[in-house]
Amino acid sequence: MKRMVNSFDPTKGAADLTPDEAALLARRQRTLGSLAPVFYEHPVHIVRGEGAHLFAADGTDYLDCYNNVAVVGHANPHVREAVADQLTRQDTHTRYLQDEVVDYAERLLATFPDKLDHVAFTNSGSESNDLALRMARTFTGHRGVVVTGNAYHGITSLVSSVSPSFGTGLPLAPFLVAVPVDDILKKPDGTFDDHAVAAAARAELVARFEAAFAKLHDAGYGVSAVLLDQIFSSDGVLPGATGWVADVADAVHQAGGLLIADEVQSGFARTGERFWGFRRHRADADIVTMGKPMGNGIPTGAVVYKHEIGDTFAACTRYFNTFGGNPVSMRAASAVLDEIESRELQRHARELGDHIAAEIARLLADAPRFGGIRHAGLFIGIDILAADDSRTPDPYAAARIIAALRDRRVLISGSAADGSSLKLRPPLVFTRSDADRLLTELAAIAPLFG
Structure with a gap:
């Protein structure tokens, strides 16, 4: 079984837990089990929570x-008040x-x-992506799907x-082709500043997707969609070579398919x-999906699409979701937009993300295990390497760093197929x-990067 990155391993026991923590964990395992x-x-x-x-x-x-999830902060007062107010009114389908x-x-x-002019509401990013794939399949008449190598x-x-x-x-779909992108994109910020390098990287990425399209056509599936997380979070946080997704969009259109932009991770001003x-x-993009951050913890999601895609889907089936678009979730989601706009959180994400990334790069510049940093706004990935000259990813060292920060009361997690990248993705209300x-605690554990 493939364990979730940075997850508790019950086979190793819980010796460091307090009696109360151990009792709660035991109750959780008895009732919720291994799922x-x-x-x-x-x-x-x-x-409880407050802000970040x-x-x-x-x-x-x-x-x-x-x-x-709490994109505008834990227990955000404006979101809380909007939800409470709506609950005194009505909440139905x-x-x-x-x-x-x-x-x-x-x-x-x-x-x-303007072309993305209609929306359907769901309860989660999973439901949104499910509906988007069904819409793409119906509109194109094809089944084939292309994603990145470690996509979620x-x-x-x-x-x-x-x-x-x-x-x-569990077996993946026979109509799926997964395209590796991390070997090209998993490089530090600045790698793609050279236009010739960026152009070569984009061309290689498009060639890989075109090969995937050909494979699906040869297998008789055709191409319904390329489904891409726009920050490639589970692949290791890969914001580099900006613009290559546009090239893939052009290529998939030529192959008869659609581009579905999964914005669960990168949407709502996250990249700055x-x-x-x-x-x-x-x-x-032909279809855009969203989920987690949309309601700041109140379950909601959405699929935004070009109307002709929805019209084709509606002509042969119907979509209805009992709780999708319910008034309480809509009030929460609207309050999230209020906060992003009134507090200028997109600008804030860009400026603070740039500051944090620059300071981490300075702090770890000479550390042997530091493999580089990538970021877009308040979404940051840091590669952890073996402490020799092999440049080999080291997931065990990454796990030690995550655990050490947790012990110093800072919560981050990991990313990439092997868990060798650190992932930092704080609420957008993260302050200076x-x-x-964060930087003080990273400095305190700097020897772990040595």
Whole structure:
């Protein structure tokens, strides 16, 4: 079985847990079983949050450098008040005329290019990607799907079958081709500043996707879609060679398929440069999916699409989701947009992300295990290498660093197929003071990078 990166291993025991933590963990394992992993060698018992901080049962303040679900901060007052207000009014399905779902749909669509002019609501990113794949299949008449080498797109039967990050325990779809991209994109910031290097990288990436299209056509599946996480989070956080997704979009259109931009990780101003990751790549996306950050913890998701795709889908089937677009979720989602806009969190993500990445690069510049840093806004990946000259990724060293930061009350996690990259993805309300604390704690464990 392939374990989740940075997950607690019950086979190693829980010797460091307090009696209360051990008892809660035992109850969790008795009731939730092995389908509910928890983070960290020493799991954290969280009881409340505020901004970019999570507080344990004993009052310990943990700095959350990982959570993109609470995109505008834990227990955000504006989101909380909007949800509480709506709960005093009504919360039912969308088959009635309601202001909340239409108000939010208009606001959301205003953040997209004109061609992306309709939206369907779901409860999660998994549901969004499932619906998007079904729409692409119906519109194109093809089944083939192309993703990146260690992609993760969700947990439904269809979506998990096109998510290689789950490992080989369950078979992937026969109509899937996974394209490796990390060997090209997993390089430090600045690698692609040279236009000739960037052009060569983009050309090689497109060639790999075109080979995947040919393979699917030869197998009789055709190409329905390329499904891409626009920050390539599970592949190791790969923001480099900006624009190559646009080239892939052109190629998949020529192959008869669609580009589905999975914005669960990169959307809602996360990258700082643009509100949506596909726009950062200047790509002509046909369908855009979103989930986790949309409601700041209130379950909701969406599929934004070109109307002709939806019209074709609706002509032969129907889509209805009991809770998708419910008024409480729509009020939460609208409050998230309020916070991003009023607090200028897109600009903030760009400026603070640049500062943090530059300071980490300076701090670790001479550390043998430091393999480089990549970032876009407040999404940061750091490669950890063996402490020799082999430049070999070292997932065990990465795990030690994650655990050491957890012990110093800073929460991050890992990424990449082998878990050898550190992943930092704090709420967008992360402050300069929060950043200083992160950098101080990284400096304190700097010997682990040696």
